[in-house]
Amino acid sequence: MSIYDIIVTILIVITLIYGFILYYLKKNFRKQIIEIKRLINKLHGRRASELRKIRKRYIIFVILSGRNFTKKEIEDTVRETFTKYFGEQTLVKADPQLIYFEPSIQRGVIRTSHIYKDYVIASLGLIRKINDTPCLFIPLKTTGTIKRARKILYRLRRELQK
Amino acid sequence: MRIYIDLWIKELDSDTANILWKLGFKAVAVEKLNTDKIKPNDIVVVKKKVIEARSRQELRERLRGVSREHSIISIKPYSIEAARMAAHDSRVDTIIIDKDTLKYMDKNQFSLMKQFSKPLEVSFKTLIEPNSRVKAMIYRRINYYLLYTKLPLIVSSEATKWNEVLVPVSTISFLTTLFNIDSRDALLSISNYPREILVRKGVSI
Numbered sequence: 001m002s003i004y005d006i007i008v009t010i011l012i013v014i015t016l017i018y019g020f021i022l023y024y025l026k027k028n029f030r031k032q033i034i035e036i037k038r039l040i041n042k043l044h045g046r047r048a049s050e051l052r053k054i055r056k057r058y059i060i061f062v063i064l065s066g067r068n069f070t071k072k073e074i075e076d077t078v079r080e081t082f083t084k085y086f087g088e089q090t091l092v093k094a095d096p097q098l099i100y101f102e103p104s105i106q107r108g109v110i111r112t113s114h115i116y117k118d119y120v121i122a123s124l125g126l127i128r129k130i131n132d133t134p135c136l137f138i139p140l141k142t143t144g145t146i147k148r149a150r151k152i153l154y155r156l157r158r159e160l161q162k
Numbered sequence: 163m164r165i166y167i168d169l170w171i172k173e174l175d176s177d178t179a180n181i182l183w184k185l186g187f188k189a190v191a192v193e194k195l196n197t198d199k200i201k202p203n204d205i206v207v208v209k210k211k212v213i214e215a216r217s218r219q220e221l222r223e224r225l226r227g228v229s230r231e232h233s234i235i236s237i238k239p240y241s242i243e244a245a246r247m248a249a250h251d252s253r254v255d256t257i258i259i260d261k262d263t264l265k266y267m268d269k270n271q272f273s274l275m276k277q278f279s280k281p282l283e284v285s286f287k288t289l290i291e292p293n294s295r296v297k298a299m300i301y302r303r304i305n306y307y308l309l310y311t312k313l314p315l316i317v318s319s320e321a322t323k324w325n326e327v328l329v330p331v332s333t334i335s336f337l338t339t340l341f342n343i344d345s346r347d348a349l350l351s352i353s354n355y356p357r358e359i360l361v362r363k364g365v366s367i
Contacts, residue, residue, distance in 0.1 A: 064181065085290075086339075118335040125332020126290060134325040136181065139332060160184050 055114040058099075058149035059142050061124055062160055063106040065135035071101045074108065077130050082123040096120045100150065107140075109149045117142060164349070165189075165367065166330045167356035169234060169256070170210060170285060170318035177324040179205055185330060189360055189367050191234045191318075208365055209233040212258065215244040225253050231364050236283055242266050249274040255359050256283035256316060259303065261296045267303045276311045281355060285320035286328055289340070301340070308341060314355035328352060 025032060063069060075098040083091050094116030101108035112120045124137040140156050143149045165188045171178065175196040182190060182205060189206035211233055215221035221237065221244050228235060236256045239245035245266040248254050257280055259267055267282075275282065284304060291297045308315060317337065319328040330352060337348035357367060 118339050121332055122336035122339050125329040125336060128325050134323065136325050136327070136329065137332075138185070138329055 052115075055144070057112055057114045057117045057142050057144060058146055059110045059112065059117070059120060059124070060140045060149055060153055060156065061108055061110065062138050062140055062157075063108075063135055064138065064160065065106070065130070065133060067133055068103055068106060069130055069133075069135070070103070071098060071108075073130055074098055074101065077127055078110065078120075078123065081127050082120065085123055085126060086119050090116065090119060094119055096123075099146070100153070102153065105154070107153055109146070109153065111146075164330070164353060165357065166328075166352050167360065167367075168319050168321075168328055168352070169283065169316055169356040169359070170212075170236070170320050171327075172320055173322045174207065175324075178321065178327060179207075181324045181327055185327065187327075189357075189365065191356075191360075206360075206365060206367055208360060208363070210236065212236050212238060214238045214240060215248070216240045218243040218247045220244070221247050221251075225251065228253065234359065234363065238263050239266050242271075245271050246274060249280050250278045252278075254280060255363075256281050258283045258285070259300060260285065260288045261291060261293070261300070264296075264299055264303055267307075269306070272307055272311050272313075276313055279313070281314045281316050281359070282307055283316040283318060285318050286333065287320045287326070289317075289336070305341060308343065314358075315351050316355050316359075317351040318356075 063074070078096055078098065079091065082094065082096060094112050096110050096112045099109055099111045110120060121139045121142070124139050127135065127137045129135060138160065141152060143152070164186060166186050168182065168187055168190045171190045171192045173194045173196050174190065174192040187205065189208065191208045191210035193210050193212060195207065209232065211228060213221065213224045213235065215224060215237060225235070230253055234255050235253055236258050237244070237248040237254050238258045238260065239248050240262060245257070245263070248257050249271060257275065259282055282304070284300070288300060289297075291300070304315065307313065317328070317333060319326060321327045333352055334345055334348045337343060337351060338345050360367060
């Protein structure tokens, strides 16, 4: 057996091993990526599952009705309607809170999660009565900061209440 | 400002017209007008006729003599033959789906509607129907309609009082969350699609 034969045999073996590794990686590529991500997360002390940061959204709304409502009445109605149409679990995740309400102009600000903003706006449109008094909730604007929400609360579409 | 159109107001009085104008509605199709005080500049009011038909013959009789111009004709079919006829009759503008007519809205009906370009109309009252079983059946049919026919879906309010009108922003969000469609497509259901029908009828907005 010459040196030439030994080199050729070694080369064939290396090529076979390389081919097998490539085939294995290609077959389990997705699994490998997940495993690498898991290792990186473990290294940084994070959980493997995707946990997204909850950003807040402030929805400014106005109520059109014959009588003035209190803050508690409105908050209860919003939560009740939300639960009726989207369920208890979504309510927990969305957590709509009436953080500010101005009784004189019947306008307020609802704070919720950015993911469930559309759900809260949809549920506002579904409210037709509060304690058997006909009313209409109109969402005016959504902002990302409470400062901006308060700023535009008084000057946005004043013609609605005339 | 966007132009919103409500294609089905059951009863319109001055309060409802006032609220509609404030919400940005520029035109409405009304079944029963309860006042003469609506200023002509405020809001464009078009007459709407909702025909309930149990058979082909009944539908033919009711459509006879109905003016094609300046009035919207919508059909509530209560039998398969009425539904099929409504789909291919050129006088019909929309076909309404609700808890009584959903039985006749099947694949064949939708393909016939696609062939003759007849849009489906659903009222907001139907979408928030208290019976969840009926609501699920309506949801399934509309989902199929949107997915396979790619025809316009028109959403109207069927309002009789001022507090039953559509709130445009909420309606768009509701459609987005319910049917998992893009907000731009949801917006078309209360703006461009009804407008196309009105323009076809000779109404200028």
